[in-house]
Amino acid sequence: MKKFKVRKSGVHGRGVFCTEKISREETVMEYLGEKVSIKEGDRRAEVQMKKASKGKVGAVFLFELNTRYYLDGNIPGNPAKYINHSCDPNCRFENDRGHIYVISQKSLKPEDELTVDYGFDAEIYEDHPxxxxxxxxxxxxxxxxxxxxxxxxxEKAKVKAKAEA
Ligand SMILES: [Zn+2]
Known part of the structure; x- marks a missing residue:
């Protein structure tokens, strides 16, 4: 049974919100998508990045399933793609034999926004405030x-900026 809805979020664009009590360690929903090869996924990511750099809405929803496939969540009927990132997330993604699930890691009450750790790499931090x-x-x-x-x-970037000033 669905215990969430998608609506505008104060964090970023749209978000996913709890509509009914969710206990800890509940499977809230599956992250649905199209299974694509790593090569095809990288091609799609590049197209989206180009769009974004031109000021259009470009979004990448690629999950690395394993060394051969991505799951591209950028499809209609995948509300999980609207879950925002938080530095203090109340949910997490779990890969169970090629299926990605959203699992609650705290108990949630109606109106709580569902959040996860996107798991991005520190090397590209400046792209994702x-x-x-x-x-x-x-x-x-x-x-x-x-x-x-x-x-x-x-810290390193700060030191560099100072040296250049
Ligand atoms: Zn944060």
Whole structure:
């Protein structure tokens, strides 16, 4: 049974919101998409990035399923693609034999926005500023495991900017 809805979010564009109580460790929904080869996925990502750089809406919803395939979630009927990133997420993605599920990692009540860690790499932090509004927000959409690396990258950039000034 569906326990969420998609609507405008204060975080970013649209978001997914809880409509009924969700307990911890519940499977909230499946992240649906089209299975494509890594080569095809990279081609699609490039097309979307070009669109975005021209000021149009370009979005990449590619999940690496394994070394051979991506799941491209940019299809109609996949509300999970609207789940926003947070530095303090209440859900996570789990890959179960090629199916991606959204699992709650906290108990949720109606009106709570569902959030996940997008798992982006620290190396490309500047492309993805974060406005999640959580107390521990690091300012960029970067996976938690790389926060220490992110901080040192930001420090390095600051030192460089000072040297150039
Ligand atoms: Zn944040």
């Amino acid at each position: 974060c406005r999640c509004g959580s107390e521990n927000c690091v300012g960029y959409i970067v996976q938690r495991r790389q926060w220490r690396k992110l901080k040192s990258l930001i």
